[in-house]
Amino acid sequence: MDIAVDILTTIVAQVQKPTLAFLLGGMILAAAGSKLDVPEPVYKFVVMLLLLKVGIGAGISVRDADLMSLLVPALAAAALGIAIVALGTVTLARMRGVARMDGLATAGLFGAVSASTLAAGMAMLDAEGIAYEGFIAALYPFMDLAALITAIVLARxxxxxxxxxxxxxxxxxxxxxxxxxxxxxxxxxxxxxxxxTDTLRSPAISALLLGLGLGFFARPDSVYDSFYEPLFRGLLSILMLIMGMEAWARLSEMRKVAHVYLVYGLTAPLIHGALGFAAGLAIHHVTGFSAGGVVLLAVMAASSSDISGPPTLRAAIPEANPSAYVGTSTGLGTPVAILSIPLWMALAEALIGL
Known part of the structure; x- marks a missing residue:
């Protein structure tokens, strides 16, 4: 009974957060027949700013990290992102009735990383006094870009x-x-x-890579702190509103296969998290990667992108249905990923010792 209450509480908390709340708000407006419309140039400008912000922040994290210590976990993070998309390609994307573009976009979103879920994992470790590497946040772009580029290339x-x-x-x-x-x-x-080549030159990936390069090679900290960071949540809410309206318009496409996405959304975070934990455990034995780092790599693998993924996939795979990949990720995958964090902590304590 307590587990059911915890799950329900987590889902309600996710619905109240801006990402899902504005998505649902857009769906409600569309269902009510609202004539609200966001011009395409405004949408493209919002997406560019969001992706530049994500890229710059990731570049700053990588710049400030110990590159030699970062190398092996970064390669593992990239490999995990690719493996998760590949797994989704041979499972979800091949299910009867699932449009391949929808399946690939969903797998791409689950292969990418949720910053909020990663932050929740860090907060739980901090509360328990469990140490982890300072460069963990810098692993974000490696898994994120690897997953998104793989999904887009496979779709194209x-x-x-x-x-x-x-x-x-x-x-x-x-x-x-x-x-x-x-x-x-x-x-x-x-x-x-x-x-x-076309994928790397696409507007979404180009903006991410440009931001990553600027954050790493330049010193954009002041403009990042004064411009991009304050605007970020507001711009993301507008994007979610747009995607909500679009998702409602295409919701009928999902009705026949909704159960497939339900199963995927509930099980994929656990499977992906187990892959991340196994990779972290291997790195621990080879390089002395901390138990906290192992937990957070599992959390990253279990999570699904709520920031960089949706605008990137919406721009790069316009055929994909947002109600499939955003709904499955944010509505199902995120609560399961957050609830699974204590599982990875318990496994790390049993196998490594926290």
């Missing part, structure tokens, strides 16, 4: 295959994609390389 690669299959007369999608300009083998690599 799939779209290219479908276009090639439709355009070819009597051929196969695989042969056409592999030929690129009529050849084989190398042409396929050229197509994949072109998609990766």
């Amino acid at each position: 690669l799939g779209a290219a295959r479908r276009i090639a299959a439709t355009a070819s007369a009597g051929g196969t999608a695989t042969l056409t994609l592999g030929s690129g300009t009529g050849g084989t083998g190398t042409g396929g690599s050229g197509v994949i390389g072109g998609i990766l």
Whole structure:
């Protein structure tokens, strides 16, 4: 009974937070037939500012970290982001009735990181007096970018295959994609390389990478503290309002497969967190990574992005349904990820000792 009450309390708390509250507000407005509309140029400007803020903050964290100590956990974080998206590609994205773009966007969001969930994990460790590495926050961009870029590349690669299959007369999608300009083998690599290049040049990823570079190589701390940080939550609320209205308009697409997203949203954080914990445990045995660091790597893997992910995926995979990936992530994944934090702490205490 206590567990059920805790879950309900956590879900209610999530609904009251701006991210989900404004998303639901947008859905209510759309359901009521409101004519409220945010012009596309305003939306693009908001997204650019949000992604620059996330990138600059991540770059500052990386700049201030001990790069040698950061290297192995950073590589592990990036690998986890890619692995989580790959896992979602062969599970959720292949479920009957699930649109592949929706499945890939959802997997991308679950592979990326929730800053609020990571902050909750740090707060719990601090309350227990459990130490962890100071560079943990700097792992954020490695897992985040790896997951988002992987999801976007896979989505575009799939779209290219479908276009090639439709355009070819009597051929196969695989042969056409592999030929690129009529050849084989190398042409396929050229197509994949072109998609990766286009992804890195896309507005959303470009803004993230620019912010990351500025935060790392420049000294943008003053403009970050005086401009980006104060505006961030307000701009994010506008973005969530827009996505809520769009999600309602496309909600009917989910009705037949809602149970699939329900199962994924409830189980994926636990599976992903276990992968993160295993990776952290391996790093602990190799480099002496702290038990607190192991817990937080599991928390990062269990979480799903609530800041950088939605605008990036909305811009890069416009075909995907926000009611699928945002609803599953924020409505289900985040509460489960937060509730799982004590589990990772208990495992770390049993296997490492806190």
